[in-house]
Amino acid sequence: MKTLLRILLLPLLILPAFTTTIAQTSRQVNQQSQAWFSVNTTARITDRWSVLLDLHERRTSFMAKSNFDFARAGIQYNIDKNLSVALGYGHMWLHPTTPGWKTVSNENRIYQQVIYTSKFHKATLLQRFRNEQRWQQKIAGDKLTGENRFTNRFRYLLSVTIPVFKNDKLPSLCFADEILLHMGKDVVYNTFDQNRLFAGIRQKISNNLSFDTGYMIVYQQKFSGYQYDLNNTFRLFFYYTPVLHKKHKA
16 A cells, blocks of 8 residues: 555655746746546447547536536557557647636647556556647637647556445545646746646446546646646546447357
8 A cells, every 4th residue: 555655646756856946936826626527438349449538527616617628539459458559639628717818729639548457456556658749729818829839748647446345336445646748849847737636436336337536636837837726626537338349259
């Protein structure tokens, strides 16, 4: 258990290494409450291939207003029961945070990922490496500038599910941490993008449907380098894993 805690807390220990100090500029931290909902679908269409479809909505001031809407689709190849690779596309609608602004910024995204699952005593570990190429519309004065910001973002997620009860119909503990780094010509002061730390429970509803819910803290550095968002987030994620093909008998 101590080893798992050290792994989960490692990104928080290395964050200062990715935080640039700007001379004569004070750090500004914007704290806010958010709620994040999503449905994540992995539909098995053959023994080796799966179709991915994720739908997300994140809201600010807990539930008062939309922060972003996001849809992601892809195709996944299952190398074996523990290892898979995927390629796909995502689109985000980012709502303005400046009071009085109404223009929505669109983001187009291509991603590649590798997922590896394993066991550590009774715990199930999931590791995900994801690389994203992102084109984000720039906005000035509540108007689109006609320009895009391109960044290449690297993400590493470690998720740990720990059963508490022998009956799998009862919830398990769930902990996760994801660190996100990015680069590009517009990335000058914030190679570190954000860190997402989650603690909660995971509940199985059926063989193909489960969810996790709990508290997630999102710490994000803005492009200015001295401005940060600290988001206290309620999270509710559903996971749907239907099998759409008939299994072949041996």
